[in-house]
Amino acid sequence: MRKKIVAGNWKMNLTLAQGEQLVNDIVAAGIQLSEGQEVVIAPPFPYLTKVKQLTKNYPGIFVAAQNCASEKSGAYTGEVAADMLQSIGVDYVILGHSERREYFQESNAQLAKKIDQALAAGIKPIFCCGEPLEVRKAETQNAFVAQQLQESLFHLDAAALKNIVIAYEPIWAIGTGLTASAQQAQDMHAFIRAQIAEKYGREAALGLTILYGGSAKPSNAPELFACPDVDGGLIGGASLVAADFTAIVKSF
Numbered sequence: 001m002r003k004k005i006v007a008g009n010w011k012m013n014l015t016l017a018q019g020e021q022l023v024n025d026i027v028a029a030g031i032q033l034s035e036g037q038e039v040v041i042a043p044p045f046p047y048l049t050k051v052k053q054l055t056k057n058y059p060g061i062f063v064a065a066q067n068c069a070s071e072k073s074g075a076y077t078g079e080v081a082a083d084m085l086q087s088i089g090v091d092y093v094i095l096g097h098s099e100r101r102e103y104f105q106e107s108n109a110q111l112a113k114k115i116d117q118a119l120a121a122g123i124k125p126i127f128c129c130g131e132p133l134e135v136r137k138a139e140t141q142n143a144f145v146a147q148q149l150q151e152s153l154f155h156l157d158a159a160a161l162k163n164i165v166i167a168y169e170p171i172w173a174i175g176t177g178l179t180a181s182a183q184q185a186q187d188m189h190a191f192i193r194a195q196i197a198e199k200y201g202r203e204a205a206l207g208l209t210i211l212y213g214g215s216a217k218p219s220n221a222p223e224l225f226a227c228p229d230v231d232g233g234l235i236g237g238a239s240l241v242a243a244d245f246t247a248i249v250k251s252f
């Protein structure tokens, strides 16, 4: 049985006090998680330690960073190494978010290095993939996503792949209010799983957690999560509102 995850990506939002309030409201909601279900909270770097501390007594709640460096250590001013994240108890790291790819020119090759750093540090990558609108319009989204997987993940061996979570985030659906339909999400998730099966075998593919991200909210989460290949969500805007985030978690 593969893990189901609802992850909240706060992006570059909230003060420390607001973040603390949000986490306190989420834990106070008393979410009941079943075996194999996880909640992941991804605050900005300066709040990771605090969020870890606030959630440490809640089994099933984990903490993620939103990025890490592609190098291990050294003269890289402003960067944060995976080993540093590990040393403060971070569990996951979001890598390859479309905003990192677009605004910080992160390439598939650079992301492969970040994936390696995270895995070497014992942190599980949540690897984001997904196509821009023009690719979707041209109906070439499968080839686009397949290339992202090949160039950033397919150098891994089967044992390493077990520590990867994939998040499919169609760029045209992020922060736009446009959600992929449940059918569009299911089709891409099934395609991603088939790509993994082809490379790593059926068992590896069946064990892989694949999240959907892009304007997920309480009203559409139940339908998205009901799709057989959708194993949860990576939530942006709605993760900043405790009531919305907990409602999405409850529709697991």
Ligand SMILES: O=C(CO)COP(=O)(O)O
Binding pocket: 009, 097, 169, 173, 174, 175, 176, 177, 213, 214, 215, 216, 234, 235, 236, 237, 238
């Ligand atoms: O980018 C996302 C999560 O990483 C999705 O953002 P929204 O839920 O705000 O569309």
